[in-house]
Structure formats: C-alpha cells, structure tokens
Amino acid sequence: MKVLVPVKRVVDANVKVRVKADGSSVDTANLKMALNPFCEIAVEEAVRLKEAGVASEVVVVSIGPKTAQEQLRTSMALGADRGILVETDEELVSLSIAKILKAIQEQEQAGLILLGKQSIDGDNNQTGQMLAALTSLPQATFASEVKVEGETLLVTREVDGGLQTLSMPLPAIVTTDLRLNEPRYAKLPNIMKAKRKPLDTVTIESLGVTLKQHQNILKVAAPAERQAGIMVSSVEELVEKLKNEAKVI
C-alpha cells in the first residue's frame, strides 16, 4: 500500500510573528521556517507503517514556493521515499489545496492519505476533510492511534469529551493529532541520502486543476494588548484583589 503525506512549510512554531505595519499580512520575511508540526507527525506515522511492513512506499507532497523543497527533503530524511512539489507562489485557501491534492491522488492512487490536523499558520483545520469530500473517501480526523488491519483502518480520535474509535475501509484519509506519535530526528547520513531521493516539481496547470478566487483578506491586525498586570506578594493579597478589585470570586 502506498501512503501519501501532504506537508506544509510554515513559520517555526517557536517564533512569535508580527503583523506588517500596513496591515496587509503577517511579516514572514527572514523568519525561521520549518515543517508544520502536525505534518511531521503524519510523516512519522507513515514511516512507521512502512517499517511495520504495512506501507510499501511513502510519498510526500507540498504545495508552495520553491523553498518548500527544504521541507520535502526534511520529510525524506525522516524516511519518505520520494517527493512532489507543486510549485506556486500564491497563498491558496484550503479548498484549492484540497483540489490540487485530489489531482495528485488521482495520479498516485494511495491507499492511505495522512495529513496534519491543521497548519499552525492559517489554523484552518480544513484540508484533510475537504480532500475526503472531493475524493468521496471516509475520513478520520484528529487521530491519536492508527491501526491497519488488512483492508480496514481502525482509528482512535481525540474528540471534545474524550476518545472515539472508528473503523472504515481503505482507502481513507486520516488527519493527525499531537498525541499520535513522537516524530524522530533526522540523522545526518539520512539527510545526505535524502538529497538523492527523487523530487518532482510540477505546476498547478500541468495537473489540470483550475482554481477559483474565494476570499479577500481585507486586513491583518495585531490583537488587543492586555493591560499590564500586577505581581502580588502573598496569597492573602491575591484573594483580597480577586474579591474586591476584580470581583471574580
């Protein structure tokens, strides 16, 4: 079974971003970029399925600028077999990304598609579900455990009240939650080997996908700053302030 893993290049999770002065967008120039943490978990899970003999090939795909090659190489250093870059400099909404991924899936015919549950820049949490709709495949979002038993997929999901386990036939789409696994670090020899793995670059046009304009971003603003708080020196003072000043207890 082939596993397809879409991955995204995002600003590193530890970097605090700033809004551009003209309010047009977030300033991402010269910031450290990385593989989206949820995508890293998806790659790790795919590689583990390969190591367990369940998956035969792990293909990673990214849609973005030329520099997204770095994240594909990172994924290959973690164990993916080959990469596909759909090169575009446009910022695409999740639906457009899902349409491109559908075209990739039509070529690849993967038995399982693993995505992160959300990217930490857009925080949309949409792409996996949309791809499932477009391909009419069953979906299991927010997975914390994935088991393949023959042609059946068993997934435990993190839901609001606790955990839920679903069963579905393959092919299927899974989006990963934080607790699915702990991604490995790329070892130096694997980073070197990843440079020789195949990486195809294609365009949206060559995939035969036509996209629509769905949204305008009118403004990006910084959230309101909280007023500076105070440090209290004792628990007595804290309780007194909460009772009499803030009146919350």
Next chain:
Amino acid sequence: MGILVIAEHDNASLKLDSAKVVQCAQQIGGEVTVLVVGHQCQGAAEQAQALAGVHQVIVADAEAYQAGVAENISQLISQLAADFDYVLAAASSQGKDTLPRVAALLDVAQISEVVEVIAADTFVRPIYAGSALATVQSLDDKKVLTVRAAAFDAVEMTGNANLTALDTVIDAKTSFVSQTLTESERPELGGANVIVSGGRGMGSGENFAILEQLADKLGAAVGASRAAVDAGFVPNDLQVGQTGKIVAPELYIAVGISGAIQHLAGMKDSKVIVAINKDPEAPIFQVADYGIEADLFDAVPQLLELI
C-alpha cells in the same frame, strides 16, 4: 437570508455552544434554522426549539447518524444547504470534523473560528495561534463558517420554534467502534465561568487533586497545558490551547504553566488571568492580571483555605 445552524449536542441534551452560535447567526442577520442530527435526539431537539430567535428546528433522527461521523452527516447538510445562504457550526471537534467536508461538497471555502461579524460577508478570525487577527471577506455565494463559541454570548432559552422532522437517511462507510468519555461532575471547559488549569509544574497526576479541590470550591472547570497532558497527568480533552479547547472564562487560574504561545492562544481572552508560578521570568506573567511568584504547593493550599 437563511442561516442553517448545526446543533452541538449529545442526543440527550443540547450543548451551550449551540446557543452561542445562534448569537453569531443573529449578528449576521437572517432567519435562523437549527439542524439537530443524531439518533434518539428528541431531548436536544426540544431544547433547540427554546433557543431565542430560532425560527425552525429540523430534526434528522436515524441510527446512521448516531456516532456523528462526518462522512454521511456532511452529505445531509450539503443537501439541506441548497435552501440556505449560510451554514454555521461551533468550532468544536464535531464542527471542525464535519463543516469543511460540507464546504467542499458545496465548492465553497470555509472560514474557520470566526470571532467577530463585521458585515454579512466579512468576518474576523485569528491566525498564527492568535498572534494576528485577519479580516476576511468571502466571495462565495454560500458562506460556510465555524464559530469560536468563546467569542459569543449564549442566546436566552425563551424561544418556541417550529419542529420539522426529516426522514432522509444517508449511510456511511465509516462505522463506530467505541468511545471513552472522560467522566466529570465539574462544569464543561467551554461553558465554565472559572477555570483552574495546571501545567508541567504540577509534577504528577496525583498532584492535580489539589487543583480539583480548588476547582470544586470555586465551581470551576479543570484545564491543563499540553505538557500536563503529554506527561499523562490528565486526559487530552482537558487541554487548553491552539490545538485544544479555546476558552474565555471570567477567571482563569494558571498554575505551574509557563505560558507558551500555543497555550496563550487558548486562554488569553479570559477576563481575569491569575498566574501562580515559581519562575518570575515565565511568559505567563506577561498576560496575567495578577501574578504571584510562589511554589504552587504552598500557594494553592493557602488559596484553598482563604477562599
């Protein structure tokens, strides 16, 4: 303009999030219809009828909808959406699972986690873990939105909407196997006025007992940071943050939580934030209204005594 709101419920009863999404629907303006889809969900449907400002409640009650899987429910919703201009749901695990699938079936983009309605086609939503707020104008003829419940007040339960039963049944390839729900007598995180949260500083799951005592005294819900969940101190559904629950209570007490960007994303809209931490440099103090630099194992028992 017709607005279809997808109810959040556990079949027996309606969740507070639904009343908050209806508030958002009213701010958009238009006739509000609530869809209750589930199995043996009469209880939830009756409560939905009482939501103020709701014109009609549609109930789709079938065994196929019991587990609430997105695969078939999204098809049902997208069929109904033909008669509406908007489809809204709470940005809960259920809403996040289902609504993007609905949007794709309708060939429209979705706007996730709406926190403010600017105009009928323009909404504000946080990006980059709440480090920025984007004002987004939708160009699609149908708007599909998930709503951040913490950003809206609940409507009153004074309505008396009509009830319509729908007998469309759509089957899914997905089947339900089992679920483990966290049992708790305390209020739900999303609806709590007070939340007491613990982080890595708690040291162990057993130590959470003192936070639970404090929570019970304040009638509060218990929350946690990712570190506390990953360490196995508490179950994952208590996680507050960018990828967990987003809350905005009257009072949020952060105990032994450093205050990483991802945690702040889930609680920085709380009215009053209290931080108890022994590290004076912890970033949590930058958003706290009241901070105390102290060992939590001294401060929390003292707090318990004084409240």
